[in-house]
Amino acid sequence: MAVDEQDTCSGVGCCQVSIPSGLKNQTVMLTSPTNRTGIWDSNPCSYAFIVQADRFEFSRTSLQLMNNKSLLPAVLNWEIxxxxxxAAQKSEGFACKRNSTCTTVGSAGYTCKCMPGYHGNPYHPDGCQDECKDSNPCPIGTCINLPGNYSCKCPEGYKNDVMDEKKCIKDNNSSKIILPLVISLGASGGFLLLMVGSLWIYWGMQRRKFIKLKEKYFKENGGLLLQQQLASQGGSIETTKLFTAEELExxxxxxxxxxxxxxxxYGTVYKGILPDNSVVAINKSKVNGAPAQSDVFINEVIVLSQIKHRNVVRLLGCCLETPAPLLVYEFIVEGTLSEHIHKKIGKRSSLSWELRLNIATETAGALAYLHSSxxxxxxxxxxxxxxxxxDEHYTAKVSDFGASRLIPLDQTQLTTLVQGTFGYLDPEYxxxxxxxxKSDVYSFGVVLMELLTSKVALSFSRPEEDRNLANFFVxxxxxxxxxxxxxDDIVNERNVETLKKVAEVAKRCVRLKGQxxxxxxxxxxxxxxxxxxPKQPWGKSEVSSPEDTEYLLGSAMNSDAYFVDVRGDFGSRGATIGTTSGYDSIQIQMVMPYDGR
Incomplete structure (x- = not known):
């Protein structure tokens, strides 16, 4: 085609035309009206081509530059x-698949393209794919998929570009933050390590101090003497056990x-359950004993632990690692005689005379054993x-040796500070x-009077001359x-004479002079x-059936009548401390409840 002198292609000598949208067929023919062979050297222009509009601009020299071109870019737009x-979305065979959108081209047909954040072939049966799934479009960092889009999570030392969140750039301020953070963490770790080490050292020092303190108490309470006594016996004193403070805690x-x-x-008595599930009573004293008395205390522990009498509560052992020694006794379940004969804690019937006489006889036998055997x-x-x-068979058990004293066999009396309970206290002593x-004889005489009358030993509700039961009874x-x-509940025609005989014994026991x-x-x-x-199968002191128990306790007995309430976790069984209400005591002794053996 001819080239005009102007930088335009107006259609004279050359022509340039756009291919209209929607064109389905186009035929291009190139002809020359004259033979241009003679002027080929001066104007060798004879071209016809299709090219992308924005990739070619006509000029005086553009056609000459085409001499070295064999390929030109072209864009082929097509539609379905x-x-x-x-209309296509409502018909069968719609070509746009998952995660793609439809675009109408011109006046007819449509094309498909992937939605933002997705890539691939929108016509593929699986549709367009998540950009983060098959490849990482983030040059730096990790691709994080978003609905229809994605973002890049930048690594340490980088940050997202403000202009393009999909781009990570170097963060020059990160080192300024990381360095103080590292220093801070290091300082915190060092301080924590120092604290842990200090606490460990302190705990070790406290533990050594605690061990030394236990050793000190052990020596002051006569622990070394007790160990020597046990060793000299060749281990024959099996009943004397040394408990540790931790065991009893x-x-x-x-x-x-x-x-x-x-x-x-003197202190408090606690229920204790040992590792073998045996139940014991633990006497925790409130008063510290003087070190000078440790020899006497250890001798008493050894002697008391050797008492083997069915009517004496057994001392099982002791703990010497505390400021005041702890004594461990067997546990007796049915409470005190006082609670039964004085109908405390809602009891509706008292013990029968036969059972009272059995208890009195067993108690007297136990005291006689302590005095002479x-x-x-x-x-x-x-x-x-x-x-x-x-105990559970209503067998008597003499308890509470907190005020007891040992007397050598070659002595008949001992000078001591007066201790005891008013109403039972020997006036001569x-x-x-x-x-x-004979001081114990006097006190036992008062117990006999309680068994006969069911009245307390000392009561300020009685007239002044009758407050003391011994004087009143005599x-x-x-x-x-x-x-x-x-x-009245224990008197009947069969036992009147026996009651009178027991009363005479009680009267003789409380004579003013011990001799x-x-x-x-x-x-x-x-x-x-x-x-x-009674001619019953249980023998002289044990009750083996509910009917037998009712015979001894009285016909009005209720099945709950002799359960003794107790503080703590004993339910309805156990025993409480006590001096009888109204007692005036020089020294109030505690009653130690135990489980029967």
Whole structure:
């Protein structure tokens, strides 16, 4: 085609035309009206081509530059069918697949393209794919897919470009942040390590201090002497066990208040459960003993632990690692004699006379054993109804040796500070401070009077001259009015004579002068002779069936009548401490409940 002098292709000598949209067929013919061979050198222009509009611009020299071109860019636009997107989406065979959109081309037909954030072939059966799935479009960082888009999570030291969040650029401020952070973490770690080390050292020092303190208490309480005594016996003292402080803390749940069985002037008694599930009573003293008395205390522990009598509560062992020694006793379940004969805690019937006489006889036998048959003579010094416990068979158990004293066999009396409970206290001992076995005889006589009358040993609700049961009882006997003070529930035609004989024994026990009183051995023998054992299969002191129990306890007995309420986790069984309401005591002793053996 001819080239005009102008930088245009107006159609004279050359022509340039756009291919219209929607064109389906186009034929281009190139002809020359004259033979241009002669002027080929001066104007060798004879071209026809299709080219992308924005890739070619006509000029005087553009055609000459075409001499070296064999390929030119071209764009072929195509479309599907002759329907718009709206019509095609409603017909079968719609070509646009998942994650793609439809675009109407011109007046007819449509094409498909992937939605933003997706790539691939929109006509493929699987449709367009997530850009982060098959490849990572982020040059730096990790691709994070978003609905219809994606973003790039930049690595440490980089940040997202403000202009393009898909682009990560170097963060020059990161080192300024990281360095102080590293320093801060290092300092915190070092401080934490220092604290842990300091606490470890402190804990170790405290533990060593605690161990030394336990060793100190152990020595002060006579632990070394006890170990020597045990070694000299060749291990024959099997019943004396040394418990550790940790063992007893664990057994009592760290001396939790729910485990308290009784409290008194000397301390508190707790229920303890040992690792073998055996139940014990643990006496925790409130008063620290003087180190000078440790020898006497250890001797008492050894002697008391050797007492093997069915009517004496057994001392199982002790703990010497605390400021005051802890004593561990067997546990007795049915509470104190006082609670039964005085109908405490809602009891509706009292013990029958036969059972009362059995308890009195067993108690007298136990005291006689302590006075004459033990390794050393033991004076209880606080015999009273609250210190006589009953096991599940209502067998008597003498308890609470907190005030007891050992007397060498070659001595008959001992000078001590007066201790005991008003109402039971021997007046001769009170006046002279001379303690003898006859002091226990006097106290036992008062217990006999309680068994006969069901009245407390000391009561301020009675007239002044009758507050002391011993004086009250003896006066009525001398006035031949014994029947007026006896408990009506225990009197019947068969036992009147026995009641009178027991009353005579009680009267002799409370004579003012100790030398005029019988010994506990004599009292035990007399009571044994008066005891009438019913012809029942259980023997002399055990109850083996509900019917037998009812026979001994009385016809009005209720099945719950003799369960003794207790603080803590015993339910309806156990025992409480106690001095009887209204007692005036020089020293209040605590009653230690135990489980029967």
């Amino acid at each position: 069918g002759n329907q718009s997107c709206d 664990k057994a009592t749940n760290n001396y939790h208040e729910s485990r308290i069985l009784g409290e008194g002037g 033990a390794l050393m003579q033991i004076i209880h010094r606080d015999v009273k109804a609250t210190n006589i416990l009953l 009170f006046l002279t401070n001379q303690l003898t076995e 006066r009525f006997m001398e006035e031949d009015r014994l029947n007026e003070v006896l408990d 005029d009183r019988p010994s506990m051995k004599e009292v035990a023998m007399e009571l044994e002779g008066m005891r009438v054992t």
